[in-house]
Amino acid sequence: MYLRKDLIQPRVYQEVIYAKCKDKNSLVVLPTGLGKTLIAQMIADYRLSKYGGKVLMLAPTKPLALQHRESFLKLFDLPEEKINTLTGEIQPERREEIWRKSIIITATPQTIENDLVVGRISLEDVVLLVFDEAHRAVGNYAYVYIAKEYMKQAKHPLILGLTASPGSDEAKIKEIVKNLFIEHIEVRTENSPDVKPYVQGIKFEWVRVELPGIYKEVRKILREMLKDSLKPLAEAGLIESASPDVPKKEILKAGQIINAEMAKGNYDVGKLMFYQAKALKLHHAIELLETQGLSALRAYLKKLYEEAKRGKTKSTKELMQDQRMKKAIALLVQAKELGIDHPKLDKMKELIKEQLSKKPASKIIVFTNYRETAKKIVKELLQEQIKSMRFVGQANKENDKGLSQKKQKQILDLFSQGEFNVLVATSVGEEGLDVPEVDLVIFYEPVPSAIRSIQRRGRTGRHRPGRVVILMAKGTRDEAYYWSSRHKEKQMISLLKKVEDMVKKEKQASLLGFVKPKEKEEKAEEVVEKREEPEKDVYEKLPIKPIFVKKPKGIVVYVDSRELKSQVPKILKELGAHLEVRTLDVGDYIVSEDVAIERKAANDFIQSIIDGRLFDQAKRLKEAYSRPVIIIEGELYGIRNVHPNAIRGALAALTVDWEIPVLFAKDSSEVASYIYLIAKREQEERKKEVAVRSEKKALTLAERQRLIVEGLPYVSATLARRLLKHFGSVERVFTAKESELMQVEGIGEKIAREIRKVITSPYEEEEEKNI
Template sequence: MNLMYIRKDLLQPRLYQELIYAKCKERNCLIVLPTGLGKTIIAMMIADYRLDKYGGKVLMLAPTKPLVLQHAETFRKFFTLPPEKIVALTGEISPNERVRAWARAKVVIATPQTIENDLLVGRISLEDVTLIIFDEAHRAVGNYAYVYIAKEYLKQAKNPHVIGLTASPGSTPEKIMEVLRNLGIEHIEYRSENSPDVKPYVQGIKFEWVKVELPELYKEVRKLLRDMLRDSLKPLAEAGLLDSTSADIPKKEILRAGQIINEEMAKGNHDLRKLLLFHAMALKLHHAIELLETQGLSALRVYLKRLYEEAKAGSTRASKELFLDKRMKKALALLIQAKELGIDHPKMEVLKGLIREQLKRKENSKIIVFTNYRETAKKVVEELMKDGIKARRFVGQASRENDRGMSQKEQKLILDAFARSEFNVLVATSVGEEGLDVPEVDLVIFYEPVPSAIRSVQRRGRTGRQKPGRVVILMAQGTRDEAYYWSSRQKEKIMRETIRMVSQMVRKERQLSLESYVKREVNEEIKEEKKETGGIKVVIDSRELRSEVVKKLKTLGIKIEVRTLDVGDYIVSEDVAIERKSANDFIQSIIDGRLFDQVKRLKEAYPRPVIIIEGQLYGIRNVHPNAIRGAIASIVLDFGVPVIFSSSSD
């Protein structure tokens, strides 16, 4: 293998990396490889080959800023290019600086939203990009920015080449085929830890699950809440909104029932109004049981305290009803008793035992604990610190009430300190899963099993890279925990089978290479539409760039100019401006009183304004249908502004 830019002294590719490179350097590939087995290395080898053969530049996309910065660091470490030729682009960099960086770079690593915006506004062109790499490629579905970028790339580039990287492309053939079609991919290279060419490099991961028996007091509280839940579900089932009144009903089904109630009420069927109370009670009880089973009594206590405050203030009727129930009073008494006895979730003691045992065996061990809830992460750190064990929390950037998120800088500082063994235990919520390079660890503990195959695979790859690792799953017997675990195992197995099936489907489709098919189809479409549009220009408000409408206009070959507009979202002529409102935004603007002020300003600025309302208007936000109809009538009759309804951005 002839490497031009890669530093051979630092990088000796493994056998499976060489094989995948050989198969993917000339055709559009999706590379499916468990986390930690060096997908980025293969991408760099292909980047080296494409730059050497075709020149131009390489674009790598990654969904989050930390991943972008991490990839940029890796490229700078292994590539002989001067550092200023390898640039990381995120929304934090000003548009003008991005344009300059794009012009001088050979390798660009960026977040997809940044590139999508720059493409829509016409700041950059993909003409001389000879390779595009989509990291975490399973995200290329629906309206995600990857989809639009791939379409534009196959249309603009002189020498297009697409590589997708993922540890888990999805669990159904349809989902994977959608990813392949959206990215114009024609071949899948799949490896698992058990593939013959990978096996020599992977130490076996010991996978243990530790069953935790719930104390009697727990079971009593759980029984009371489950009985109450069944009673709340009964009226919904009798009305035909649910198939069962089982306390093990998935939350999705309860949410769906609520949606139907709102839609029916919007049509004027007010008999269902009385069901809203039972629906709200069922949701609150479902969440309470989940907290009890997976997180513990203190988490449940905090939640019930919040509901009690709501009941006392009289702000929600459902909370009030719940606290009038004798069973809830009994459950509360049990929780107070548990607090006095110092009982919390038995998992906490088991967790501390596992960590102490690991540290006794090896003093400077690195341990990661994963949990689904920030509250639990906080509590785990507190409990470990009490025991004199050095632990730190690692959470995402979003801030919740009373709980500030972590900036990227803070995240990086914590990971660096963990790598230097300044503390032993990293307690992470789901932010630690996707591709972030968490240092080599001795033990991974799941505080609760994770139902999603994607996350399970991502986490498993966090250990056993250079030496045998150990993964322990804590599960409360006879609860959701156990169901989640089996569902996660099953999904992973299905994923492997699905990839095999899809690979065969792709082979059958080979005779009509997807790339040329997509390219031809898109070009024909655009030629036709360009003829029709005859050089139309639309001025768009910069805040609308997030909307799918802009991409659709661009694909139609319409000239786009982006500005910050005082009124309206789209100006299509001197007379006509269009205000586009999603159904949700329209209802919000009725609630907060902005609506008529906006319509008035629109009418004053343009002779022929139009309002488009996008999406299903009735049945959301519990606003009475007559209030909505009244607002629309007023816009049309009092202001003389036509209202057009559309079901989607198309």
């Protein structure tokens, strides 16, 4: 027994969930703050006591992984050096050493995924694998690959998925269940009979605010403009109607259809892209106005004005020249002079002041979707002498630097210690991080997501009654978003019950059928051993025993470390390739001394045409490897507003001018198959070594000769070719008279004289100048 029972007092529902999940792969759905981690620790204690080995707990971020380690250190009777956290900041060799000596490991999934791909660690002895925030186990997220490898490698596998909400989409819930090999689901809500006694009541309030007249006027103008932009799209049948309430995803889908049609040669629909681009910009402007306020809209329109001034896009230029837009901007200027902003701002300040007057040491979180709004809220609160800080993600946005994980932790520590009262957070504060319990949570705007809504309100009501206030602007998409999240949350509970019944009925047969049972594997190994024994006897009887050479690593592929983010290396490993990970100067995959492969996602390929990187990369590939290859992954046409002929022109240049073959693959699996096949041909059939190059490849004789002649004054690469073609050798070029040089096209009397001067003048050592 490792868990210190003297420090814990499990609740009834935790004991029940533990008993049901300790021996079968389970998904536990439990609201934030109700002790999912303790359930994981109870199961970890049971599995370690029964089998020994290791426990691995994965969390999406480094702060959360470190937080889990602290929890294990506090409750487990193990030496500190046996409980460790692995993240990408630790050197690979050091990670390998830590893995070997640890009993409990908390880690970020990308780190474990990378170490598995390159064979640095094995999951054979892991007796429990915990996926925190298990709703992420979809698509290409690292959780999916790790779970698959774990079920293949582990001697005594057990998976535990933890989440406050897996979402409200049935297909997504089923995908999570399949990807994590779930056999059993445990669901609890705040209203579950065994949970209710432990949940402090959360008081929900939704406060509607009335938009002022100037708001309504600006909104009316923008909606009218949006309707005009949508009409041509509706007439073409690309969207259902020209209503300004059309969802943004419909407008985006229309753009994809237009691009796809243009790629097929239907250029007549190209003019519709102009209206689609205008509609998207207007839709975003209305959303900012309704949910964030006049200052957010002003900032966005200022950005569009700068774009129009630079003549960046036709749609932006026409948008800003529209008389109606000029009127809307005039109204925004007027509102600024009158000091009018979103009424939510005043209401929010009123709520915070009221809370602080009741309890000056209150902790309050304000959630907002936009960084700009978070910045504005903090500024307003500080002006009111209310101590507040902004809490955003790591990514740097335009003119807005993100917060490092270290800085995030510092801010949370200060908040926990009561150094300031109000934390103004974007979505980064919703998931997983141990945000101290607060007295008041304010949603500056509702979110149309069940997961995010549950995560946000889980910040309060853990140990004492909490209060959640949702601010909504009357008659705007705020109201639609609120009711959407409420509907999705109810839908999620019923879907979970439905999926749980499905899992029970199927007993996971359809989901786990493709995993080879351990018993069968062991029997297969026994059969192989029995077959091999007679062969050994035969070898013993031979007069001269054969020499058994150690089997080579097989197909070796050098992979650029940045490619580990893609699915290709994982699939290559499954195909049987041995991967060597390096930071490569040229290419993404090296398969021989001659062949380097550059993989480009379709979107990146188009972006590299736009920003001019493509031909620089082609040049470097050709300089380093004699037979480079480019593989483009995904559908190339219809994803960006780039004319199909521009794409075709780039492909033609690569193939004809640079002599680089271009292959097309529909997905990562096909890319990996191409790479493996090319590597197999190079290494097995052609017996080529794998060589990583960063320097230029050895020059041919002709290249060396041209390089020497190019050293002459005013002689370009083209002129060097002409000279060598005319005279036949470097020696004849250097011994030719002025009159003979002038017979070559492009060489006049002046150039001929300068060439002869350089060749015939005596060499004199230059004196060093004192500086």
